[in-house]
Amino acid sequence: MSKExxxxxxxxxxxxxxxxxxxxENADDIAKKVGGRIAIKKILVRDISKKREYLxxxxxxxxxxxxxxxxxxxxxxxxxxxxxxxREYMLKAMENGKHVVTANKDVVAQFGHDLFDMAEAKGVDxxxxxxxxxxxxxxxxxxECLTGNRISEIMGIVNGTTNYMLTKxxxxxxxxxxxxxxxxxxxxxxxxxxxxxxxxDAARKAVILASIGFNTRINLEQVSVEGxxxxxxxxxxYANELGYVIKLLxxxxxxxxxxxxxxxxxxxxxxxxxLAAVKDVFNAIxxxxxxxxxxxxxxxxxGSLPTAxxxxxxxxxxxxxxxxxxxxxxxxxxxxxxxxxxxxxxESSYYVRLHVDDEPGVLGSIATAFGESGVSLKxxxxxxKVGVHAEIVAVTHVVQHRNLQKAADxxxxxxxxxxIRSIIRVEEN
Amino acid sequence: MSKExxxxxxxxxxxxxxxxxxxxENADDIAKKVGGRIAIKKILVRDISKKREYLxxxxxxxxxxxxxxxxxxxxxxxxxxxxxxxREYMLKAMENGKHVVTANKDVVAQFGHDLFDMAEAKGVDxxxxxxxxxxxxxxxxxxECLTGNRISEIMGIVNGTTNYMLTKxxxxxxxxxxxxxxxxxxxxxxxxxxxxxxxxDAARKAVILASIGFNTRINLEQVSVEGxxxxxxxxxxYANELGYVIKLLxxxxxxxxxxxxxxxxxxxxxxxxxLAAVKDVFNAIxxxxxxxxxxxxxxxxxGSLPTAxxxxxxxxxxxxxxxxxxxxxxxxxxxxxxxxxxxxxxESSYYVRLHVDDEPGVLGSIATAFGESGVSLKxxxxxxKVGVHAEIVAVTHVVQHRNLQKAADxxxxxxxxxxIRSIIRVEEN
Numbered sequence: 001m002s003k004e005x006x007x008x009x010x011x012x013x014x015x016x017x018x019x020x021x022x023x024x025e026n027a028d029d030i031a032k033k034v035g036g037r038i039a040i041k042k043i044l045v046r047d048i049s050k051k052r053e054y055l056x057x058x059x060x061x062x063x064x065x066x067x068x069x070x071x072x073x074x075x076x077x078x079x080x081x082x083x084x085x086x087r088e089y090m091l092k093a094m095e096n097g098k099h100v101v102t103a104n105k106d107v108v109a110q111f112g113h114d115l116f117d118m119a120e121a122k123g124v125d126x127x128x129x130x131x132x133x134x135x136x137x138x139x140x141x142x143x144e145c146l147t148g149n150r151i152s153e154i155m156g157i158v159n160g161t162t163n164y165m166l167t168k169x170x171x172x173x174x175x176x177x178x179x180x181x182x183x184x185x186x187x188x189x190x191x192x193x194x195x196x197x198x199x200x201d202a203a204r205k206a207v208i209l210a211s212i213g214f215n216t217r218i219n220l221e222q223v224s225v226e227g228x229x230x231x232x233x234x235x236x237x238y239a240n241e242l243g244y245v246i247k248l249l250x251x252x253x254x255x256x257x258x259x260x261x262x263x264x265x266x267x268x269x270x271x272x273x274x275l276a277a278v279k280d281v282f283n284a285i286x287x288x289x290x291x292x293x294x295x296x297x298x299x300x301x302x303g304s305l306p307t308a309x310x311x312x313x314x315x316x317x318x319x320x321x322x323x324x325x326x327x328x329x330x331x332x333x334x335x336x337x338x339x340x341x342x343x344x345x346x347e348s349s350y351y352v353r354l355h356v357d358d359e360p361g362v363l364g365s366i367a368t369a370f371g372e373s374g375v376s377l378k379x380x381x382x383x384x385k386v387g388v389h390a391e392i393v394a395v396t397h398v399v400q401h402r403n404l405q406k407a408a409d410x411x412x413x414x415x416x417x418x419x420i421r422s423i424i425r426v427e428e429n
Numbered sequence: 430m431s432k433e434x435x436x437x438x439x440x441x442x443x444x445x446x447x448x449x450x451x452x453x454e455n456a457d458d459i460a461k462k463v464g465g466r467i468a469i470k471k472i473l474v475r476d477i478s479k480k481r482e483y484l485x486x487x488x489x490x491x492x493x494x495x496x497x498x499x500x501x502x503x504x505x506x507x508x509x510x511x512x513x514x515x516r517e518y519m520l521k522a523m524e525n526g527k528h529v530v531t532a533n534k535d536v537v538a539q540f541g542h543d544l545f546d547m548a549e550a551k552g553v554d555x556x557x558x559x560x561x562x563x564x565x566x567x568x569x570x571x572x573e574c575l576t577g578n579r580i581s582e583i584m585g586i587v588n589g590t591t592n593y594m595l596t597k598x599x600x601x602x603x604x605x606x607x608x609x610x611x612x613x614x615x616x617x618x619x620x621x622x623x624x625x626x627x628x629x630d631a632a633r634k635a636v637i638l639a640s641i642g643f644n645t646r647i648n649l650e651q652v653s654v655e656g657x658x659x660x661x662x663x664x665x666x667y668a669n670e671l672g673y674v675i676k677l678l679x680x681x682x683x684x685x686x687x688x689x690x691x692x693x694x695x696x697x698x699x700x701x702x703x704l705a706a707v708k709d710v711f712n713a714i715x716x717x718x719x720x721x722x723x724x725x726x727x728x729x730x731x732g733s734l735p736t737a738x739x740x741x742x743x744x745x746x747x748x749x750x751x752x753x754x755x756x757x758x759x760x761x762x763x764x765x766x767x768x769x770x771x772x773x774x775x776e777s778s779y780y781v782r783l784h785v786d787d788e789p790g791v792l793g794s795i796a797t798a799f800g801e802s803g804v805s806l807k808x809x810x811x812x813x814k815v816g817v818h819a820e821i822v823a824v825t826h827v828v829q830h831r832n833l834q835k836a837a838d839x840x841x842x843x844x845x846x847x848x849i850r851s852i853i854r855v856e857e858n
Contacts, residue, residue, distance in 0.1 A: 025719065148740075300722045
C-alpha cells in the first residue's frame with residue numbers, strides 16, 4: 001500500500017471531471033485494487049482562475065508542459081478530445097517515458113499507429129478503452145477475452161445521439177427535424193450535430209473496432225459513411241410494419257479473400273435482434289466469432305461518469321502494472337495486413353422506397369428495372385398515395401451493393417419514377 | 430515466433446474437444462497474438478483406446494500424473510468438471526509450477542480460495558473465465574474493466590437450461606413437465622435436471638460473480654436458492670398480462686452496512702429490461718456500477734465452442750505472459766471482508782398467487798392479512814375460478830422479505846385460503 005502512482009490529466013471538461021469524481025469517490029476501493037494510491041498531481045485547464053467543482057484540491061495548470069515534463073507523473077490521461085494538440089501531447093508524454101490513457105476516438109482512429117509505434121519505442125503503455133462505447137468494456141474484451149475467435153462481423157450502436165433520435169422517431173412518430181431540436185435542447189445533440197447525425201463519430205469508432213477485431217489497420221478514408229439525416233417517418237413506419245427497427249450501425253465484416261469492409265449506415269434490424277432492444281442513448285456492440293457465436297456488450301456510450309468508468313479502468317490497469325513493475329503484454333494488435341473489400345462488393349438485402357406516377361403498369365416497370373440490374377425482389381408493394389404520386393416499397397433478396405446501385409440508377413432514369421425516397425439495408429437474422 | 434508454449438488438457442469431453450478444435454482451427458491467428466505457438470502436448474482421457482475426432486495427433490493418457498508431473502508442460506487446462514479430483518489435480522499442477530486454466534464453476538465456487546492461495550505461494554496464475562457465462566467475457570471485465578466502479582448489483586441469467594425452459598413456457602404456453610421432457614430430448618437438460626432446475630448451477634455462478642464483483646468471499650452455503658420447478662403456466666400468463674417476463678436470476682446486491690446478499694430465484698422482470706430480451710439458451714449478466722450505470726454482457730452460456738472461446742482466451746492470456754516473461758498482475762481480488770446480508774432483510778416487491786374460497790369478503794380478509802404483516806399492496810385482484818376455488822393475484826409494494834414471509838404464514842393459516850400457489854419477486858425498472 002506504500003506505493004503512490006501520480007497521474008496528470010489533460011482536460012477538465014465533462015470526462016475529466018468525471019474521472020476526478022470516480023477516482024475520489026472510489027479512492028479506498030481503488031487503492032486496494034491497485035495496491036497503492038492513485039494521486040492526481042496536476043490538471044491541464046484552459047483558465048486556471050475559473051473555480052471548478054471536484055477540482056478544488058488539485059493543482060491546475062494552463063501549460064501542458066507542466067504535466068508532460070513532470071518527472072514525477074507516471075501516467076498522462078488525455079481527455080481534451082479532437083486531434084490536435086491531443087496527438088502531440090500524447091506523443092510527447094510517451095517520449096518522456098509516461099504511459100498514456102485516452103478517451104480520444106479521433107486520435108486513436110487517425111493516429112493510433114503513430115502512438116503505438118512511439119509507445120513501443122519508449123517501452124510505455126497506451127490504453128484507450130473509453131474511445132469506443134463509453135463505459136462499455138469492448139477494447140479489452142476484443143484484445144484479451146475473444147482472442148480464441150476468428151471474428152466474422154462486428155455491428156455496433158456506437159453513437160448515442162443518433163440512437164436517441166431514432167428511438168424517439170420510432171416511439172413518438174416525430175420527424176427528424178423536430179427530434180433533432182429536442183435532442184439539442186436535452187444536451188444529447190450538439191449545436192452543430194453533423195459529426196453525429198452524418199455518421200462520422202460512428203465511423204471513427206468503427207475504424208477502431210475493426211482494426212482490433214480483424215487485427216488489421218483500417219483507415220478512416222476507406223470507410224463508407226451514411227448518416228440518418230434522410231430517414232423519414234415513412235421509413236420508420238414501414239420498418240415497424242415489416243417487423244424491423246431502424247438503427248444506425250457501425251459495421252465491420254470479413255468478406256474472406258475480398259478483405260474486410262467497414263461502413264456506417266442505417267439498417268433495418270429484425271425486432272428480435274439483440275441490438276433492436278438497445279434504446280435511447282445506450283450503446284451496444286454485437287459481434288460474431290467462430291467459437292463464441294453471437295455476443296453483445298451493452299451500456300452507456302457517453303456521459304461523464306460512464307466514460308470515466310473506462311478511463312479509470314485503464315488508469316487502474318496501468319497503476320497495477322507499475323506496482324508490479326511489469327509492462328502490458330499486449331500493444332498494437334494489427335498483426336495482419338488485410339485487403340479492404342470495396343463497398344460495391346458487399347452484399348445485403350435492401351429496402352427501397354419510391355414515389356412513382358400513379359398509373360397502371362408502374363409496378364411492373366419497377367420490377368423489371370430491378371430484374372434487369374440483377375436485383376431479385378422478395379416483395380414489392382404499392383402502398384398509398386402521397387400527393388399526386390403513389391408510394392412503392394420494395395424489399396430485395398441479398399444482392400451485391402453494385403447491382404443495387406445499378407438498379408437505383410436505372411430507376412432514377414425511368415419516366416414513371418418521381419424520386420427514390422430511401423434505400424436502406426436490411427439485416428436478416 | 431520461436432517460443433512454443435506446451436499445454437496439457439485434463440478432460441476430453443464437450444469442452445475439451447471444443448478447446449482442441451479452437452486451438453487447431455485458429456492456430457495461425459493465435460500464434461500471431463501470442464508471439465509463439467501453443468502446442469497441446471497431452472490430454473487426459475478415461476479410455477485411451479477410444480477413437481476421438483480432432484484428437485488424432487495428440488498424445489492421450491489415462492494417468493493425470495503424466496500431465497501434472499511433465500516438466501515441459503507450462504499450462505494445465507482442467508476441463509473435467511465436478512469437485513474431485515479436479516481440485517486436487519489443479520493444486521498439484523500449481524505445486525509443480527504450472528499455470529492453471531479451468532472452466533470448473535464447482536471448484537472455483539467452493540475452493541477458489543485454496544487455489545488462489547496455492548497459485549500465490551507458487552508464483553503461478555489461475556484463470557477461470559469460462560466458469561461463468563460460458564463464452565461471455567465477464568470475469569475479466571469485472572476484474573479489469575469495471576474496477577473504477579463500486580458495483581451495487583449483479584443480476585445474471587447464467588443457466589441456459591432454465592432460460593430455455595422459461596422461454597418455451599412463455600412462447601408456447603406449455604407446462605413445466607412437458608417442457609422439461611422437450612429440453613431433455615434436445616440435450617439442453619440432463620437426465621437428472623436437479624442442478625439446473627433447482628438453481629444450484631446458477632448459485633455456483635452467483636458465488637463467483639458476487640465474490641469478484643464485491644471483492645469479498647461468498648460461500649455457497651450462504652446463498653438462498655430457489656429454482657423453477659414450481660412455476661406454473663398461470664404465473665407465466667399473469668407475468669405477461671402485467672408486462673413482465675419470468676426469468677431465473679442469479680442476484681447479488683449490496684445492502685450497504687447490512688452486507689451483501691446473494692441468491693437465486695425466479696423474478697418477474699419488466700419486459701423492457703435488457704435481460705428480458707435474453708431468450709432460449711443465451712445467458713447475460715446485467716450489472717450496475719456507480720460510474721458506468723447499467724451494463725450488460727450477452728452471449729452463449731454453454732456449449733462446446735462458446736465455452737472453449739473463454740478457455741482459449743485464458744490460455745492465450747497466459748501464453749502471452751509466458752512469452753513476455755511476466756506473471757498476471759491480478760490474482761485473488763477479495764480485498765474486503767463484507768458481511769452477508771440475510772435474505773430476510775432483503776427487500777423486494779412480490780407477486781403472490783392464491784387459491785381461495787369463492788365467497789364474499791375473501792378479498793378483504795386477504796388484504797387485511799397482508800396489511801397486518803406490514804406488507805402494503807399495490808394491487809390485489811380476484812381473477813378467475815379454478816375448480817371450486819377463486820384465484821387471487823396480489824402485487825405488493827417493496828417490502829422486507831421477512832414481512833412477506835410473515836404474511837405468507839398468516840395467509841396459510843386463514844380458513845378461506847386453500848393454497849398459496851406462487852410467491853415470486855418483482856423487479857421494477
